[in-house]
Amino acid sequence: MLTESKFRFLSEDVKKRSGLMLGPEKGYLVESRLSPLARTEGFASVEALVDQMMRGDAALSARAAEALATHETFFFRDRTPFDVFAETIAPVLKTVLHGRKAKIWCAACSSGQEPYSLAMLLEEMPGLDADIVATDLCNSVLEKARAGLYSQFEVQRGLAIQRLVKHFEQTGDTWRISPRLRQMVRFEVGNLLEDFGKYGKQDVIFCRNVLIYFDIEAKAKILDRLANQLQPHGYLILGAAETVVGLTEALKPVPGQRGLYARPEALEKIKAA
Amino acid sequence: MKTCLVVDDSRVIRKVARKIVESLGFACEEAGDGQEALDQCRKHMPDAILLDWNMPVMNGLEFLVALRAEENGKKPVVIFCTTENDMSNITQALRAGADEYVMKPFDGEIIESKFAEVGLV
Numbered sequence: 001m002l003t004e005s006k007f008r009f010l011s012e013d014v015k016k017r018s019g020l021m022l023g024p025e026k027g028y029l030v031e032s033r034l035s036p037l038a039r040t041e042g043f044a045s046v047e048a049l050v051d052q053m054m055r056g057d058a059a060l061s062a063r064a065a066e067a068l069a070t071h072e073t074f075f076f077r078d079r080t081p082f083d084v085f086a087e088t089i090a091p092v093l094k095t096v097l098h099g100r101k102a103k104i105w106c107a108a109c110s111s112g113q114e115p116y117s118l119a120m121l122l123e124e125m126p127g128l129d130a131d132i133v134a135t136d137l138c139n140s141v142l143e144k145a146r147a148g149l150y151s152q153f154e155v156q157r158g159l160a161i162q163r164l165v166k167h168f169e170q171t172g173d174t175w176r177i178s179p180r181l182r183q184m185v186r187f188e189v190g191n192l193l194e195d196f197g198k199y200g201k202q203d204v205i206f207c208r209n210v211l212i213y214f215d216i217e218a219k220a221k222i223l224d225r226l227a228n229q230l231q232p233h234g235y236l237i238l239g240a241a242e243t244v245v246g247l248t249e250a251l252k253p254v255p256g257q258r259g260l261y262a263r264p265e266a267l268e269k270i271k272a273a
Numbered sequence: 274m275k276t277c278l279v280v281d282d283s284r285v286i287r288k289v290a291r292k293i294v295e296s297l298g299f300a301c302e303e304a305g306d307g308q309e310a311l312d313q314c315r316k317h318m319p320d321a322i323l324l325d326w327n328m329p330v331m332n333g334l335e336f337l338v339a340l341r342a343e344e345n346g347k348k349p350v351v352i353f354c355t356t357e358n359d360m361s362n363i364t365q366a367l368r369a370g371a372d373e374y375v376m377k378p379f380d381g382e383i384i385e386s387k388f389a390e391v392g393l394v
């Protein structure tokens with residue numbers, strides 16, 4: 001186990017790099033997630049690895065921050081957001097885009113199941129085309145996402161069998177997402193703590209199950225900046241345990257739509273209509 | 274209470290599947306092959322069927338075709354649950370009237386996810 005001061009260094013360093021909050025109760029998580037990294041980097045222990053970080057090894061610190069993140073995800077996770085996308089968001093986009101392609105951003109996309117679920121919906125839906133940008137802090141999950149290769153276990157979580165048949169090719173024990181869908185999604189490294197300017201204005205942003213790991217201040221800042229990246233009519237979708245309430249005035253919950261948020265002026269318009 | 278018929282020639286698998294479907298709130302019945310399953314369905318049509326493919330006497334695919342031809346045989350939601358993991362098997366099962374398809378090995382999470390997919394939970 002790490003000494004108190006080393007743990008404090010680690011948690012501050014990680015928070016600066018990824019936003020992840022490591023409370024003192026997370027000692028076990030730190031050991032279990034950093035031990036494999038310590039081993040592959042040739043350190044005798046997690047403590048030795050943290051010592052090296054304390055000497056200012058920034059590359060190692062970055063790898064530690066990646067290793068500490070939770071990458072849990074699956075296709076059509078929680079269902080509701082995808083129903084909301086198909087039933088509420090897509091019809092609105094069709095009326096406001098005038099034939100332009102929609103811009104969708106999956107911030108914190110992990111191994112790609114979320115953007116690919118959206119790509120499936122879009123392919124099944126006539127009359128709406130989109131460019132999907134999917135970003136994550138972590139290189140290794142992005143590599144998997146780009147390859148589009150999933151295990152038998154992964155393709156059975158949340159994915160209807162018709163969608164497996166329609167959108168995947170089988171190669172031995174693994175399943176590869178179709179080239180059509182892979183073409184619809186661009187995967188890039190992207191840190192939620194860094195500037196969003198290069199992404200441009202979005203019609204829809206998915207940012208799910210990542211802000212829960214951050215402290216209030218970080219959440220509030222990121223939500224303000226996400227609001228800035230939205231078109232006036234744009235939508236933000238958060239995870240089931242996340243909200244904007246009490247964190248920012250730049251976004252409001254869309255009444256009756258769980259997990260869906262929009263800019264206040266857009267909500268006024270919806271109300272008036 | 275909704276009922277689920279588990280059709281598999283392995284008693285061990287039936288036991289595992291029973292635990293899972295009961296935890297999802299179903300009353301569970303069991304059959305060891307397709308013919309047994311068909312006999313049971315004629316007496317009482319279940320709401321859901323978890324169906325193995327390779328079984329003695331009558332296999333899962335033959336059972337499914339016979340079931341769908343029965344009066345009321347369109348009612349049960351049929352989920353194949355098998356080690357036949359080829360795309361060709363999956364499409365064959367879907368054409369024969371299967372609603373979902375689970376590739377073994379499975380666990381409670383996968384079964385629950387598939388039950389949700391077909392609107393059973």
Ligand SMILES: C[S@@+](CC[C@H](N)C(=O)[O-])C[C@H]1O[C@@H](n2cnc3c(N)ncnc32)[C@H](O)[C@@H]1O
Pocket residue numbers: 017018019020069070071072073074077107108109110111114135136137138141190191192193207208209210239
């Ligand atoms: C639990 S996954 C959620 C994946 C997906 N959005 C979902 O809901 O299923 C969280 C992801 O956020 C990424 N992440 C953590 N901190 C990040 C940051 N500061 N910037 C970008 N991505 C981050 C992690 O690498 C991880 O892949």
